[in-house]
Amino acid sequence: MPIRVGVIGAGVMGADHIRNLSTTISGAEVTFVADLDAGRAAAAAPPSARITTDPSELINSSDVDAVVVASHDSTHAGLVLECFEAMTPVLCEKPLAPTLLESREVVEAEADLLAATGARLLSMGFMRRFDPGYVALREATRARTQGEPLQVHCTSRTVSAGPGASSESAITNSAIHELDIIPWLLDSPITEVSWQAGRSSRYSTGDLRDPAFMLLRAADGTLATLELFLNAQYGYTTRCEVVSEFGTAALPEPAALDVRQEGKRSSEIPADWRPRFADAYRLQLQAWISALEKGEPAPLATGEDGLRASQLAQGMIRSLHSDGAYTKVIY
C-alpha cells in the first residue's frame, strides 16, 4: 500500500511536492491537501485527494500516514508540534521556524517524544543534501583524496529578491541553505561567522543590502565564504568549491544545450531553483517515503540540523548588526 501523504501549503513549493509525490515518487500518494486558499489547494491536489483549509483536520485525518509542511514559515513550528501529538511523521520545509525560541521548542519536544516512545518523526527539507553534485563533493571531501579541506567558496544567486526581503531574511531564508550545507560538507561545526556587504545593487530596496558576503569558520579551522546575491537578475546560480591541501573540487556546471548563434557560444541558465534542484527534491522525497515504507529512520536532515542552521543564522544576524565583526555562534 502506498504511503498516504497530506500536504499543507499549496504554493510554489507545496505544489511541486504534490506533483512529485503524485507522479514521480515510488510508494506514495497524496490523499489530502490543506491551504488557507481552498481554490489553490484544489488546483494543486490530485483529483482523488481531499481538500481543506484547516491543517489540523489534515494532520489528524485517518487518511494521512505522513505530512509535508510547506506552508508559511511562521506556521512551521506549530504544525510540526501538532504532527508530534498525532504521532505522524512530518517533512518540514526549511526553516524549522523563523525564531530560535520556536526551533528550540520543537527540537525539545522531539527529544521528549524520542525518550517516551522511541519515535523520530521530524525530517527537514534541506534538499541540497540530496543533490548528486553536493553528495559527490561531500564524498570526495570526506575521503580526503586531496588532503584536508582548507577553504570552501560558495556562491548563491537568484534572479530577484522576494517582496519585503531584508538583509536578515536573506540570511534566514536564502543563506540558510549554505548554513546547513557547509558544516555538512566539512563534517565540522561552524564556530564563528562574519557578515559583510559592499555597494548594493540598484535593485535592492528597503534595508536589503545585496549582494552580501559572509565568512564562516569551522571548528576544524576551515574558512568558508559565501557570496549571496538575491537580485542577480541574470539567473539562478549555486556554486561550491572545496580547496584542499593538494587539489580542489567544485560542483559541476549544470548541463544545458550548447548553442552557437549570433557570435556567441551560450547555454541557458534557469530563472529559479527548481530545475537546478529538481533531482534533489525528488531524491529527498523518495528517501523519505522509502524510509517510511520500511519503517526506518529517514536519512534527511533532522530537527537538530534545522536548529543548528537557525543558530548559525542568528550569529550571522548579530554580525550584521555589529558592523561585520566575527561573532561566535551560540548553540
Place this chain on the structure above:
Amino acid sequence: MPIRVGVIGAGVMGADHIRNLSTTISGAEVTFVADLDAGRAAAAAPPSARITTDPSELINSSDVDAVVVASHDSTHAGLVLECFEAMTPVLCEKPLAPTLLESREVVEAEADLLAATGARLLSMGFMRRFDPGYVALREATRARTQGEPLQVHCTSRTVSAGPGASSESAITNSAIHELDIIPWLLDSPITEVSWQAGRSSRYSTGDLRDPAFMLLRAADGTLATLELFLNAQYGYTTRCEVVSEFGTAALPEPAALDVRQEGKRSSEIPADWRPRFADAYRLQLQAWISALEKGEPAPLATGEDGLRASQLAQGMIRSLHSDGAYTKVIY
C-alpha cells in the same frame, strides 16, 4: 492501486528496470520476475515478488498488469506476441527483434490487434527519447530557431565491445540508438545510408571493424554522421550536434565534479551508459506507467519505430557488405 509489473529477464538491464520500478517510479510495483536462471531472478526481484523460469507463466499471470521484456534479443518477438494474446501492455527493450522478418510479424500482429480491439499494447525501449538533452535538442530543432537543420553529427563510444561483437551487431545493438534518434530529431525519415571504417583498434577482434563511421541522408536532405566506437576504452560518450542554417546546438556535456589535482583539471567520464541515461530510463518508465494508470496511449517509441530502426540497420548492413556504397533504406 499500483500497476503490477512483471519483468522478463533479470540481467543488467532487467535488474535496472526492476530497481527503478520498485524504488523510483510512481504508481508501479514489481510482482513477478522471470529469468531462465531462477537464482538471478530471485536476486533481482523485490521480496514480495513471485519468481519463475517460465516467461509464459508470468505473461499469463493474474498478478501482472503489464510486462517489461528485457531478456535476450532473440526472445523479444515471441514474448511480445504472447503479450498480445494475453492482451497485456508490454515495454520491449530494443531491438524489437534481431531479424526484420520477426519485427515485421510483430508490427503486423499489433496492427491486427489494433483493428480488432482498438488496443495499442507495445512500447519500445528507445530511452534516449526521454533524455532531457535530446528532448531539448529536438525542441530547438523543430522550432527552427536556427533555421533548417543541414547536418547532424553523432558520436557514440563505449569502453569495450561485448563478447562476440561484429560489425553487424555493432549496428543492430549499438548504432540502433542513433538510427532511431536521428529521424526522430529531424522529423524526417532516413532514405539512404553508408557504412565506412578505417583502421581498427588493436582491441577489435573477429570481424568487428571498430571504430566505424556511418552516413545517413534524410528525406529532407539533411546529412547525418555517426562515429561508432565500441572499444574506445576511456569511457562512455554520447554526443549529438545539429548544424543549422544560422547556428548549432549540441547535447550538453554530462555534469561531473570539476577536479583540479596533479597538474590537471578533470572530470569523471562514466564507464557505461547507465549514469548517462539514468534519467532517461526513469522518465521512460514513469511515462509508461503513468499512461497505463490513466489508460492513455504510452508516449514511448512504438513497434513501428522499432521496425523502422531495424530497416535502417538492415540498410547499413547492406552498405557494409557493399564496400560502403550508399544504400537505399527499404521500408
Place this chain on the structure above:
Amino acid sequence: MPIRVGVIGAGVMGADHIRNLSTTISGAEVTFVADLDAGRAAAAAPPSARITTDPSELINSSDVDAVVVASHDSTHAGLVLECFEAMTPVLCEKPLAPTLLESREVVEAEADLLAATGARLLSMGFMRRFDPGYVALREATRARTQGEPLQVHCTSRTVSAGPGASSESAITNSAIHELDIIPWLLDSPITEVSWQAGRSSRYSTGDLRDPAFMLLRAADGTLATLELFLNAQYGYTTRCEVVSEFGTAALPEPAALDVRQEGKRSSEIPADWRPRFADAYRLQLQAWISALEKGEPAPLATGEDGLRASQLAQGMIRSLHSDGAYTKVIY
C-alpha cells in the same frame, strides 16, 4: 641588422603581415610594399617603406632581403618564380597556385635551384602548423600516448562565403587548410578522398553546395572527416579531434570572457579567422624571420607541401564531380 621584407599585396592578409612584421616580430622591418592599388599600398605600409605598383621592382630591389607574397592567388606562382630568379627567400600565402600545373612548375623550379645552388627559398603560409593547439595535438598524436590514431574529425566554419564562392573554391581556398594539416598531424599521406553534401543553406548561392562533408583516408588507414560550412553565419570555428585506440584529444576551445547575463552563460565567438589564428600568424612569421637571420632552413611548410595540398584538392574536386565517389589522390 633587421631582415628587410618586401610585402606584395596589401589586402586584408597582406596588411596583417605588414602590421605583424612592423610591430610584433623580432628582427624584421618592412621596407617595400607593392599593390596594384598604390593608395592601398601606402595605407598599409609603415612610413619609412617604399611603395610600388610593380611587384617585380620590389622583388629585384636592393632594399629587400625577403619577400612575402599575399597578392591574388592567380599571381602567386609567377611571383615565386621571379623570387627564385632574384635568389630571394619568399613566404607565399596559400595556395601555391590555383592550378596543379603551375604548382608543379614552381616545385620543379625549386628542385632545380636546390640542385644548382643548394638554396631552399620557398616557404608556404600554412599558418595552422604554428597554432599552439595544433602543435600540441600533433605532439600528442606522434607520441602515441593514446595508441594509434584511428579517426580524425575536423570542423571548419566561417561566417559567410566570399563573393563568387563555389563548391570547388570552397575546397581550394578553405578546405585547403585541413588538406594540409591532416596528413601533417598524422604523419601519413592521404590516399583517397570523398566529397559529399546534403541540404544546402539558404545563404548558398550559385553552384556552392554548403555545408559540405569530406572524407579522407590516410595511408596508415586513419579515416578523417571534415565538415566545411562557409555560410555558418554565427561565427568562425575550427575544431579537430583525434580519436585514438585508448583516448581522444581535441583542440582547445578558444579562450574568451565567461559572461552571464539575461538567462545565459555565454562567450564570444570571433567573426573571422584572425583572432583565432593571430598567434599562429605571428609565430609563423617569427620562425621565418629567425631562420633567415640565422641562415637556416625555414621550419615552415614547403612548396612540396603546397603541391600536395593542391593534389588533394584536385582529388576532392574529382570526387565532387563523381557524385561523391572515393577518388584516389594522384601525387
Place this chain on the structure above:
Amino acid sequence: MPIRVGVIGAGVMGADHIRNLSTTISGAEVTFVADLDAGRAAAAAPPSARITTDPSELINSSDVDAVVVASHDSTHAGLVLECFEAMTPVLCEKPLAPTLLESREVVEAEADLLAATGARLLSMGFMRRFDPGYVALREATRARTQGEPLQVHCTSRTVSAGPGASSESAITNSAIHELDIIPWLLDSPITEVSWQAGRSSRYSTGDLRDPAFMLLRAADGTLATLELFLNAQYGYTTRCEVVSEFGTAALPEPAALDVRQEGKRSSEIPADWRPRFADAYRLQLQAWISALEKGEPAPLATGEDGLRASQLAQGMIRSLHSDGAYTKVIY
C-alpha cells in the same frame, strides 16, 4: 635601429625577458646583461651581448638605450635611481621596492626628474595589465554593460611557496598582482583591507599561513576578495570574476588540449605563471619598446602604481598583525 636593451638579473624572470627581447619583440636587441653570477649572465645572454657583474657599468654604458631590472627585489630601488641619473628609461619588475620608504623615494625622485626635464623614465612590470583576458574584463567593466560592479572575486594559486616565504612576503610578492589589478579593473582606489586565514596546508612552513583570504573595499563601495594559496600543489591558477548589477564576467579558462583517457576528461594546468602570462609579458615588453621607438610615454604601470600597490600591501600587513581587522590604506 633597434632599441638596445640592457637586462639586469639573469634569473628565471630576467632570462625570460632576454629571450623575449631577442626573439619575439619587434625593434629590440639585448646588448648587455648583468648578473652577480657571470656564468648565469653568459648563459642567458645572446651571443653578441656584453656581460658584466656590475649593474652600474651596464646602466651607464653607451651600448644601452634602455634597462630592464629583474634582479633581487632589494636592489630594485637603487638601480632605478641609477637609471634616473643616467637618464635611461627603465622597466622595473615588481615590486618597486620591498619597503615603502624606498618606493616613495623612487617616486619622488621621478617627480623631481619630471619637473626638471619633462622625462618619465620608469615603467613597472605589472604584466597582467597586458593579459588579453584582464584587458577584456576591464573593458567590459568600464563599459558598464552589466551595470555597476558590486563584488570582485579573485583566486591566485601557485604550486609551492618559495623558500623562506612568510605571510608578509606572500602579500608583497604574490598578492601584489591583485593589489595592482583590482583598482585598475574598477578604476577606483582601495580604501581599506582585511587579511584573514583559516587552517593552513601541511606544506606551509615558518610563519606562512597559507592559504590566506583577503578582502578589499574600493572607494566606489565595491567589495573585492582574494584567495591566495601559494602551496596549492596542483598547478598555477589565476581567476577573476566581476559581479555586477545584472550580470557577471570572468577571466576565460586558459586553453589546453581537451583529453579523454582512463575514465577522465582532462586538460593540463601549467605548473607556473609563465605559460599563463606569456602573452602578457610579450605584449608588455612590446608596448614598452614600441613607445621607446616612438618617443612616446610607455603605456605600462608607473612608479606611482608601484607605490600604490606597496601601500595596499602595507595596509594588508597591518591587518594581518591586527587579527584581520579592516585597516585603512594610507596613501
